[in-house]
Amino acid sequence: MPELLLELFSEEIPARFQRRAADDLKKAVTNGLVDAGLVYEGAKAFVTPRRLALTVTGLPARSPDTREEKKGPKVGAPQPAIDGFLRAAGLNSIDQAKIESDPKKGDFYVALIEKPGAGAIELLSAMLPKILADFPWAKSMRWGTGTFSWVRPLRAITATFGAENEEPEIIPFATNELQAGQTTYGHRFLAPDAIRVRRFEDYVMALERAKVVLDLDRRKDIIKTDAEQLAFAQGLTVIADEGLLEEVAGLVEWPVVMMGSFDPDFLKLPEEVIIATIRANQKCFCLRDASGKLAPNFIITANTIPTDGGDVITAGNERVIRARLSDAAFFYQGDLASPLEHGLPKLEDMVFHAKLGTQFARVERLVKLAGEIAPQVGADPERAKRAAMLAKADLVTGMVGEFPELQGLMGRYYAAAQGEPADIADAVELHYKPLGPTDKVPTDPVAIAVALADKLDLLTGFWAIDEKPTGSRDPFALRRAALGVIRIISENGLKFPLQVEPDLLAFFHDRLKGTLRDAGARHDLVDAVIAGDSNDILTITQRVEALSALLSSEDGVNLLAGYKRAANILAAEEKKDGKAYGGAVNQDALQLPEETALAFAVDAVHAAVMTHVASDDYKGAMAELGTLRGPVDAFFTAVLVNDADPAVRVNRLNLLARLRDTMHLVADFSKVAG
Amino acid sequence: MTDRKPHMDPRNSFQGLILTLQNYWAEQGCVIMQPYDMQMGAGTFHTATTLRALGPKPWKAAYVQPSRRPKDGRYGENPNRLQHYYQFQVILKPSPPNIQELYLASLAEIGLDASLHDIRFVEDDWESPTLGAWGLGWECWCDGMEVSQFTYFQQVAGFECAPVPGEITYGLERLAMYVQGVENVYDLNYNGREGAEKVTYGDVFLQNEREFSKYNFEAADTEILFRHFKDAEDECKAILTQGAEGNRQTMAVPAYEQVIKASHNFNMLDARGVISVTERQSYILRIRDLAKACGAAWLQTDGGGAEG
Numbered sequence: 001m002p003e004l005l006l007e008l009f010s011e012e013i014p015a016r017f018q019r020r021a022a023d024d025l026k027k028a029v030t031n032g033l034v035d036a037g038l039v040y041e042g043a044k045a046f047v048t049p050r051r052l053a054l055t056v057t058g059l060p061a062r063s064p065d066t067r068e069e070k071k072g073p074k075v076g077a078p079q080p081a082i083d084g085f086l087r088a089a090g091l092n093s094i095d096q097a098k099i100e101s102d103p104k105k106g107d108f109y110v111a112l113i114e115k116p117g118a119g120a121i122e123l124l125s126a127m128l129p130k131i132l133a134d135f136p137w138a139k140s141m142r143w144g145t146g147t148f149s150w151v152r153p154l155r156a157i158t159a160t161f162g163a164e165n166e167e168p169e170i171i172p173f174a175t176n177e178l179q180a181g182q183t184t185y186g187h188r189f190l191a192p193d194a195i196r197v198r199r200f201e202d203y204v205m206a207l208e209r210a211k212v213v214l215d216l217d218r219r220k221d222i223i224k225t226d227a228e229q230l231a232f233a234q235g236l237t238v239i240a241d242e243g244l245l246e247e248v249a250g251l252v253e254w255p256v257v258m259m260g261s262f263d264p265d266f267l268k269l270p271e272e273v274i275i276a277t278i279r280a281n282q283k284c285f286c287l288r289d290a291s292g293k294l295a296p297n298f299i300i301t302a303n304t305i306p307t308d309g310g311d312v313i314t315a316g317n318e319r320v321i322r323a324r325l326s327d328a329a330f331f332y333q334g335d336l337a338s339p340l341e342h343g344l345p346k347l348e349d350m351v352f353h354a355k356l357g358t359q360f361a362r363v364e365r366l367v368k369l370a371g372e373i374a375p376q377v378g379a380d381p382e383r384a385k386r387a388a389m390l391a392k393a394d395l396v397t398g399m400v401g402e403f404p405e406l407q408g409l410m411g412r413y414y415a416a417a418q419g420e421p422a423d424i425a426d427a428v429e430l431h432y433k434p435l436g437p438t439d440k441v442p443t444d445p446v447a448i449a450v451a452l453a454d455k456l457d458l459l460t461g462f463w464a465i466d467e468k469p470t471g472s473r474d475p476f477a478l479r480r481a482a483l484g485v486i487r488i489i490s491e492n493g494l495k496f497p498l499q500v501e502p503d504l505l506a507f508f509h510d511r512l513k514g515t516l517r518d519a520g521a522r523h524d525l526v527d528a529v530i531a532g533d534s535n536d537i538l539t540i541t542q543r544v545e546a547l548s549a550l551l552s553s554e555d556g557v558n559l560l561a562g563y564k565r566a567a568n569i570l571a572a573e574e575k576k577d578g579k580a581y582g583g584a585v586n587q588d589a590l591q592l593p594e595e596t597a598l599a600f601a602v603d604a605v606h607a608a609v610m611t612h613v614a615s616d617d618y619k620g621a622m623a624e625l626g627t628l629r630g631p632v633d634a635f636f637t638a639v640l641v642n643d644a645d646p647a648v649r650v651n652r653l654n655l656l657a658r659l660r661d662t663m664h665l666v667a668d669f670s671k672v673a674g
Numbered sequence: 675m676t677d678r679k680p681h682m683d684p685r686n687s688f689q690g691l692i693l694t695l696q697n698y699w700a701e702q703g704c705v706i707m708q709p710y711d712m713q714m715g716a717g718t719f720h721t722a723t724t725l726r727a728l729g730p731k732p733w734k735a736a737y738v739q740p741s742r743r744p745k746d747g748r749y750g751e752n753p754n755r756l757q758h759y760y761q762f763q764v765i766l767k768p769s770p771p772n773i774q775e776l777y778l779a780s781l782a783e784i785g786l787d788a789s790l791h792d793i794r795f796v797e798d799d800w801e802s803p804t805l806g807a808w809g810l811g812w813e814c815w816c817d818g819m820e821v822s823q824f825t826y827f828q829q830v831a832g833f834e835c836a837p838v839p840g841e842i843t844y845g846l847e848r849l850a851m852y853v854q855g856v857e858n859v860y861d862l863n864y865n866g867r868e869g870a871e872k873v874t875y876g877d878v879f880l881q882n883e884r885e886f887s888k889y890n891f892e893a894a895d896t897e898i899l900f901r902h903f904k905d906a907e908d909e910c911k912a913i914l915t916q917g918a919e920g921n922r923q924t925m926a927v928p929a930y931e932q933v934i935k936a937s938h939n940f941n942m943l944d945a946r947g948v949i950s951v952t953e954r955q956s957y958i959l960r961i962r963d964l965a966k967a968c969g970a971a972w973l974q975t976d977g978g979g980a981e982g
Contacts, residue, residue: 011774012812014797049795139799141810143826144768145837152810153826155771189788251794282818283796300818302792313792316817316852323754323857349950 001041002120004029004056005168005200006128007158009184012049013151015250017138019216021151022047024136025054032127037063038120046214048253050188053214055200059161063117072109075099082109089113121161125173128159132175148176158184158197168198186210187253189304211254211305219249226257227285227299234259236287236295241279248283252303258310260284260318264296266325269332270413276403277324282317331398340414341389343396350395353476355465362457363392369453376496377452379445387427387450390415394428408432423447434484441484441491451488452496455481463504482511489537490515495616498535505535512537516544525551528671539616546618547667551674555629556622562632563669566656569641573653581650581657589651594631594638599655601631606662613665621666632659680866684784687866688850688875691784692738695762695844698783699736702776704764707737712931713938716741717763717843721927724805724965725972727767727830727839729979736764738846742938744945747887750880753858754848757886758879762844769826769840777824777842781816785853791816800825804937804961806832806969809841821849831969832962847875890945899943903957906936910964914971923974930968936961 006029013021022045030043033056041058072085082094089111091097097109133148140149148154159180162168173180182197184207191210197203204214213219224245227238249255266274271294275286278298285299300317302310347360356362370388374381394400394411412429416422423446430442431450442451458481462468469478486508489496498508509530516526521544529543550556574580590596605624612621641656643649663669684691700706710720717739718724726733739761747757766773774795778788786793795812800823802808811825823843827835847859856862860876867873910932917925940957943949949957972978 012795012797016797139810141826141828141838142836143838143840144771147836153769153771189793251796284818300792303794304788304792306792307789312790313817316791316819319852319857320817320819327754 001058002061002161002163002166002168003199004054004059004120004124004171005158005160005197005203006055007051007053007156007184007197007203008132008150008154009051009156009158010150010154011152013047013052013250015049015247017151018047018049018250019246021052021135021137022054022216025052025131028131028135029054029056029127032131033059036123036127037066037117038123047216047250048212048214048219049251050253051184051212051214053203057200059120061163062119063123065117066115068113068115070111070113072097072111074105075107075109085109085111121169121171124159124161124171128171128180129173129175146176150176154178156181156184158182158203160198162199164199187212187304190254213254216249219252219255220245223249223252223255223257223301226255227301230257230259230299231287231297234287234295234297235290236297238299239275239286239288241285244279244283244285248301251283252301254303254305256302256305256310258300258302258314259297260300260314260321261297262318262321262325266329267294267296269325269329270409272406272409273328273332273399273403274325276406277328278321280403280405281324282321284317284321328399328402331402335394335397335399335410335414336417339418340393340397340411343393344389346396347392353461353465355467356461359392359395362461363389365457365461366391366450366453369457370449373452373456373496374445374449377445377448377492377494379449383421383424383446384427384449384453386420387424387431387446388453390420390424390428391431391450391454427451434487435480437483437487441487443492448488448492448494452485455485456498456500459485459504459507460500463501468503468507478507479511482508483515486512486515486537490541493538495536495538498537500535502532505533508537509534512540516541521545521548522673524671524673525667528667528669531668539618542616542618543667546622547672549619550622550626551672553626555626557674558633559626559629560669560672560674562629562636563660563663564674565636566632566659567670570653570656570660573642581653582661583650583654583657585655585658586647586651589647590655591643591648592639594634595652595655598628598631598635598659601628602655602659602662606658606665609662609665618666625663625666628659628662682866684850685853685855686863688846688854688862688864690866691846691850691853692760692762694784695780696736696738698780699764702734704734704736704766707735709737709739710934712934713742714739714934715743715937715941717761718802718805718807718841719934719937720763721930723763723765723839723841724807724830725927725930725969725977726765727827727835727841728833728969728972729977730837731767731977731979732837733765733767733839736762738762742941744886744890744941747883747890747945749887750860750876750883753860756847756859756879756883757890758882760846762846764842765839766842767835767839768837773840773842774824777814777822780842781821784849786816786821792818795824798823803958804940805830805965806962811841816852819848819852821845821852831972832966833969833973850875890942894942894946896943896946896948899939899946903936903939903943906932906939907960907964910936910968914967917971918974921974922980923971926968926971926975926978929971930965933961933964933968936964 026043026045033040038059040056043056046053070089073081091111097111099107100110101107137151140151142149143153157178157180159171160168160182161171170182171180183194184197185192185194187210195206195210207214231238274294278284278286287295287297289295302313306313347363348358350359352359352362366388367385370384371381374384394407394414397410399410400407408429412425415425415428423444426444427447427450430447431454433439434441442448459478462476462478498505513526517523525544525547529540534540570581585599590599605628608624609621641652681687682690684694696706707722720739722735740758741761742758744757746755748755794815796815798811798813800809807830809825809827813820814822814824825841827839827841850862851859854862860880862875863872864875864878865873910929913925913929917923940961974980
């Protein structure tokens with residue numbers, strides 16, 4: 001069966017757009033094919049810095065003929081209705097429609113629309129220009145005299161269609177004065193000549209000969225394997241960096257890995273500084289020696305096979321890295337020369353947010369808040385305040401100015417260097433954490449106090465100026481901040497009720513619900529436990545755990561059934577009587593032994609549950625509830641609630657209400673499914 | 675690389691580098707212009723780029739532009755940072771289909787041969803808030819070092835560029851340091867001679883760097899600078915008003931020179947540290963408004979392709 005080969009050959013596509021672009025191309029073309037009635041067997045897209053390619057296999061040469069009946073208006077319908085029908089059905093005259101009879105509706109028109117299939121090439125030549133014109137690049141541009149937009153100038157288009165063993169046909173279309181053809185080009189430096197392409201099979205082989213590895217994942221594998229081998233030969237290991245690997249593989253068509261070195265004297269710098277410098281500026285990998293220490297070497301991924309074996313390229317990269325590390329050392333020494341707090345006045349010139357003042361104002365708020373939080377999390381308030389004061393001071397250091405991603409970390413180095421106690425220095429680094437679901441959570445009380453202060457100040461601040469996240473827009477990462485608060489509290493087992501406005505509390509609830517569900521909790525149990533004013537994350541989490549433990553036992557399931565029955569009866573009777581039950585149970589009005597037994601059991605359990613809840617022992621509280629299963633079952637077997645005697649009936653309803661209220665001490669069981 | 679005398683070889687000579695690039699781009703049909711005779715932050719401010727980028731007329735030019743970045747002064751003590759340095763600027767409008775090949779051939783001319791060196795085009799988007807301009811392109815890397823900026827202008831002075839110019843900017847000192855293999859800019863051989871004949875970059879510019887760093891950071895009278903900024907702004911508007919004749923403009927270039935002045939005064943004030951963060955944005959916007967007005971004015975001239 002025929003296959004399609006499409007290649008869009010351009011100037012260098014930014015690495016960060018490449019993988020997405022390959023996916024988008026595949027999606028756009030295969031969707032277009034299906035919409036045009038062309039069913040395919042397989043499709044695969046590829047990307048290099050200079051080309052986006054797509055192969056679609058198992059295509060038919062034509063789309064199938066289609067027949068469709070379109071119902072029209074009644075015979076004798078007003079002329080506008082008839083005209084509309086003719087337009088919609090593509091008919092010239094009503095004589096072309098047939099008339100069908102329906103016993104109920106009478107006679108009406110039916111148009112038979114027959115669409116003959118079309119050649120795949122014809123369909124593709126209409127479809128492809130539109131796909132290219134509408135391509136969803138994050139950023140695109142014009143060039144030369146054209147009006148067409150692409151991520152960078154498009155230089156050639158290959159588009160062929162044909163079956164195996166056949167000379168394929170070129171799909172005729174053009175865009176921006178570029179005519180689709182079957183000519184592409186090899187590696188920019190190693191094999192720049194034109195290549196005549198027929199089908200995907202010879203295309204990939206020709207590119208490989210012309211020093212182009214078409215598949216991004218294969219380029220990544222080559223770089224990774226070659227780098228590891230080169231490192232292994234020196235007794236070193238490569239520091240894994242998936243993001244860098246993806247980027248580097250997007251900068252080369254023919255990866256050639258080399259190793260360079262730098263003066264070991266630079267190893268006096270914090271290793272994160274060296275790694276950041278080499279990674280960000282040079283896009284090179286760093287290495288460790290057998291003992292795990294950073295090695296004075298790095299891995300370059302060149303895009304060419306140099307005629308001298310790589311000496312010039314290695315020496316060039318070493319020169320640049322030497323200059324960069326010298327700069328870093330200069331910043332580092334400069335930063336160390338003055339105490340961190342000397343940077344604080346400069347924070348007054350640094351706007352945090354137009355409506356929330358400067359970074360300095362923020363630090364003042366953090367100091368106050370961290371001091372207030374400290375006693376609640378077991379931290380010394382003075383130490384928490386000191387850590388909060390230093391937390392943002394590294395923002396004005398030379399090193400963080402150069403590498404913003406080192407914020408916090410440099411603060412820790414500088415705080416330790418000026419003799420701050422370890423918990424304060426650590427808190428300076430860790431107060432930003434956790435930055436994501438897998439990032440580590442601070443565990444030391446001082447760090448916890450500052451980390452909570454940082455996030456709560458952020459949240460309450462943006463809530464106060466009404467800059468809340470909407471849909472996918474969350475420019476200040478407020479969701480991340482709320483999730484951070486939740487993780488810090490629950491992973492450290494902190495009793496830390498959130499004192500925030502109701503709307504922000506609801507925002508926390510939404511995040512917490514997501515977190516609990518992700519951890520495997522049932523939706524309904526989470527809903528049963530979170531009430532509008534629940535502000536204690538730890539107890540919410542504990543209640544959910546205890547509730548799901550109760551409901552996984554047989555007693556729990558039966559108790560729930562009993563509860564539901566009680567609640568249903570109550571709801572029905574309360575509606576009928578137009579009043580809510582909840583009055584005291586009159587011991588004297590209890591008639592049957594099962595009734596009396598339940599009344600006593602509920603009383604005992606109510607008191608016990610109150611005690612357990614007061615001490616946050618939700619397991620204990622649930623266990624108590626579990627003991628109600630027997631009396632509840634017995635009650636419903638023996639007792640008819642709606643007794644003829646109104647006093648007996650009311651007393652029984654009050655008893656059921658007492659049961660309901662007792663269970664609601666732990667969770668709103670009405671929200672539990674089952 | 676063509677045969678040339680050792681003292682003209684870009685690998686020995688800073689001026690050799692400039693002359694080689696100049697000759698190369700002259701061969702490609704560029705008008706070789708001389709530096710604009712005003713203080714400016716980058717070669718992009720030269721009318722040969724900013725104004726000529728706008729309008730329908732084709733244009734090819736190359737020139738060296740001394741660039742002033744008062745804030746980057748380091749009193750001659752930093753081996754890489756200067757408050758005055760040279761850019762070599764090429765503008766090709768419309769951008770030709772082989773513009774990357776032309777650029778790579780220019781690197782080969784100055785000794786950076788692609789068979790020995792690793793040359794890359796790494797994404798870099800360019801934006802000039804003061805000029806109301808932006809474009810997409812790359813930083814060009816040679817063995818891990820950025821040696822040029824390559825930009826397809828999409829907008830200048832708030833107007834779409836059609837046709838689209840391609841702009842190539844070489845940072846000459848950095849490029850020369852790389853090809854000469856020196857670590858300190860002041861050690862660059864300027865004239866390519868040896869022994870007593872040799873003149874270094876430091877011989878030519880070290881004293882300037884010290885003096886201007888002191889002036890820019892410590893001495894420049896900020897009251898005068900604020901006044902000059904305002905004067906340039908007022909003058910720019912006045913020129914545009916007086917130059918307007920129906921739908922034509924007769925003084926677009928003189929008005930634009932006032933934008934260059936305002937921008938340099940702003941950079942000086944910034945170096946003096948007297949512009950706060952909040953004021954900064956409003957100054958940038960004031961310059962951009964002038965730049966936009968001048969862009970509009972240029973489009974009402976012959977050079978800007980105005981009809982009739």
